[in-house]
Amino acid sequence: GLDEQAMLLRAIEEKLFFPMGSDKEVSSDFQLICGTNRDLYRDVRDGKFREDLLERINLWTFYFPGLKDRPEDLEPNIEYELEQFAKKRGKKVRFSKESREDFVRFAKSDEAKWAANFRDLNNAITRMATLAPGGRITRQTVEDEIARLRRKWTREDTRQEDDILNEVLGTDKVAKxxxxxxxxxxxxxxxxxxxxxxxxxxxxxxxxxxxxxxxxxxxxxxxxxxxxxxxxxxxxxxx
Incomplete structure (x- = not known):
């Protein structure tokens, strides 16, 4: 909340803060690195984020593209997720040639949003690997997973549409x-x-x-x- 933001601002500017659960103030000389997927300038306008804190932390800004904008990372990470699954479950799983082609084609398409980035990919691979009969991910398993991802992203898109319309027009006007x-x-x-x-x-x-x-x-x-x-x-x- 805004109170915690004020504490962080003081810690950044004066290098002084109270550790959690302590009534003794301490000092620390530190460099802060932070990240977000939110539009903080919009949060400032909405009164959810302190403008002075934003200006203090916004010395350098770097944009990291999401998974959707990094198609070259998809195939290596598909293999990585399968390897991690094998280590955790003690079960080696592989795609069939056709099922892999189907999934990679979808994963790189405009239709694949990867809204939660690598979490979406991790969950998708985990589900398919868990359901793989005999350690082989079939085309049917891939087809079912693609359908599931489509439903998930469609629901998220609908929520985002409602949010932006209500914010700009207001709920009364949207209803008309x-x-x-x-x-x-x-x-x-x-x-x-x-x-x-x-x-x-x-x-x-x-x-x-x-x-x-x-x-x-x-x-x-x-x-x-x-x-x-x-x-x-x-x-x-x-x-």
Missing amino acids: VDLFDRVQLAEVLKVCRRARNMSEAGRILFAVSRQERKVTNDADRLRKYLVRFGLEWNNVNKE
Whole structure:
């Protein structure tokens, strides 16, 4: 919470803090390395994170891409997970040639979100290895696991869509939007939040249709779309 953040800020700035369960203050000269999968600037705007603490810890920032953006890491880690399974369970498991090709093809496809990164991959391999008859992962086992991952990621996408719509529009307005428009608007809002400006967001959203236009004004097209829902660029892209 914010109280704990204040304690951390003091420890960083003054090198003084109270150890857990102690009433004696101690000092420590340390370097802090921290990581998150949250948008801390958005948390600052929402009052969930202290701005002074964020500015204090944000000296150097490095972006580590998720598993979805590192397809070259998939196959080596599939083998690693199988080796770890064998060590823990005392049971060596392998894919058949066809089942491995099926799983790798899916794992590298745009459809595979790997929302929980290596946790998703670890869980998938563990499930398939556990269910492998005779120590061999079959195509049917892979097919069942792919279906399970699809269901999991679909549920997560739905929750994310609801969250972003409720945040931007409010629950009362969302209730008045047709389901068809909700799905489309949620995707538009995701693109807008990733884009640096309205023109970039427009180019991404209208990438196909803009090729057929003699005059392209993607930013204006996006602006008019947002107006339909009573929104402006600053409402959806708060930097």
